[in-house]
Amino acid sequence: MELLKQKILNEGKVISDQILKVDSFLNHQIDPVLMEAIGTEFAKRFAQSKVTKVLTLEASGIAVALMTGLALRVPVVFAKKKRPSTLTDTAYFGRIHSFTKEEDVDIMVSANYLNNNDRVLVIDDFLATGEASRGMIEIVHQAGATLVGVGIVIEKAFQDGGNSLRDEGVRVESLARIAKLENGSIYFL
Amino acid sequence: MELLKQKILNEGKVISDQILKVDSFLNHQIDPVLMEAIGTEFAKRFAQSKVTKVLTLEASGIAVALMTGLALRVPVVFAKKKRPSTLTDTAYFGRIHSFTKEEDVDIMVSANYLNNNDRVLVIDDFLATGEASRGMIEIVHQAGATLVGVGIVIEKAFQDGGNSLRDEGVRVESLARIAKLENGSIYFL
Numbered sequence: 402m403e404l405l406k407q408k409i410l411n412e413g414k415v416i417s418d419q420i421l422k423v424d425s426f427l428n429h430q431i432d433p434v435l436m437e438a439i440g441t442e443f444a445k446r447f448a449q450s451k452v453t454k455v456l457t458l459e460a461s462g463i464a465v466a467l468m469t470g471l472a473l474r475v476p477v478v479f480a481k482k483k484r485p486s487t488l489t490d491t492a493y494f495g496r497i498h499s500f501t502k503e504e505d506v507d508i509m510v511s512a513n514y515l516n517n518n519d520r521v522l523v524i525d526d527f528l529a530t531g532e533a534s535r536g537m538i539e540i541v542h543q544a545g546a547t548l549v550g551v552g553i554v555i556e557k558a559f560q561d562g563g564n565s566l567r568d569e570g571v572r573v574e575s576l577a578r579i580a581k582l583e584n585g586s587i588y589f590l
Numbered sequence: 591m592e593l594l595k596q597k598i599l600n601e602g603k604v605i606s607d608q609i610l611k612v613d614s615f616l617n618h619q620i621d622p623v624l625m626e627a628i629g630t631e632f633a634k635r636f637a638q639s640k641v642t643k644v645l646t647l648e649a650s651g652i653a654v655a656l657m658t659g660l661a662l663r664v665p666v667v668f669a670k671k672k673r674p675s676t677l678t679d680t681a682y683f684g685r686i687h688s689f690t691k692e693e694d695v696d697i698m699v700s701a702n703y704l705n706n707n708d709r710v711l712v713i714d715d716f717l718a719t720g721e722a723s724r725g726m727i728e729i730v731h732q733a734g735a736t737l738v739g740v741g742i743v744i745e746k747a748f749q750d751g752g753n754s755l756r757d758e759g760v761r762v763e764s765l766a767r768i769a770k771l772e773n774g775s776i777y778f779l
Contacts, residue, residue, distance in 0.1 A: 430667045430703040433660035460648035467653045471622035478619045514619040
């Protein structure tokens with residue numbers, strides 16, 4: 402997606418050969434017009450998939466997932482990272498390891514909002530090791546729902562999460578795939 | 591906002607005389623079409639306020655804030671609840687007490703995304719004691735920015751947060767104001 406790649410080149414900050422910060426339009430400040438374009442693009446790519454729910458993970462995934470759900474006219478569910486005290490329903494759980502925050506995180510979705518008739522599109526901002534996507538896919542499986550695919554804004558293709566999911570037959574659509582981060586520069590695949 | 595009130599009456603769950611759950615369209619599952627209508631309504635109410643930034647708090651505020659930012663054509667900034675390891679910038683801080691989660695939470699916004707030229711609309715899903723709004727207002731003040739007002743989806747008007755902010759001269763626009771929760775029923779002001 403050309404508009405996104407330009408934005409990454411113009412505003413992305415290469416912190417190290419592993420870490421790219423896109424805080425100015427995706428992870429802290431959000432560009433709503435770009436999010437709308439991204440949602441429209443995901444909706445186009447998964448237009449034939451009969452999606453009934455978009456699933457993402459709080460917090461950074463919510464903006465992208467919301468715009469995708471709006472474009473597809475289906476509800477969005479965001480997995481929560483901690484069981485809130487007001488949540489007393491039966492729930493599905495996944496566990497993910499965050500390498501950025503150096504901790505394990507349990508994520509959960511109430512059983513009220515995913516069921517075995519659902520066709521689920523998993524959406525996330527970043528894909529690197531694939532931990533977050535796998536946690537969400539685990540939840541889709543627990544619900545007995547059908548995974549139609551995974552939509553990612555920025556894939557760090559130099560880490561193995563994306564290709565390992567593809568090897569398992571998961572449809573992964575990434576709008577920008579980064580081949581490497583080197584000497585402060587960003588190289589797309 | 592009539593559409594919102596109907597949704598609250600149809601899908602809201604009264605957990606106690608203090609707690610209303612709207613997990614089916616706002617806090618866990620999100621209805622993107624309703625969010626769009628809410629964003630349009632806030633944009634209409636603050637159309638004359640020359641808003642340059644929408645500020646909210648992760649995670650539940652993001653969907654509403656994003657749609658408001660889209661309608662106003664301005665960036666959205668979401669305050670983070672924990673300093674991420676990738677954040678090395680100068681930042682503004684606020685502290686809020688979450689009565690739902692029974693804990694104090696520090697919230698922060700990078701100084702890159704708010705400055706003294708900004709005219710900030712604070713957006714949140716709920717207003718009860720006003721703790722979250724006050725934490726965000728503290729951040730607006732630290733940035734030297736101008737607060738144009740606070741937009742709230744659901745105000746628990748039986749708690750004093752909203753009126754105490756209004757008494758201080760803050761413009762608070764709540765789309766649904768709940769007078770009381772009693773015997774499982776919801777009463778609007």
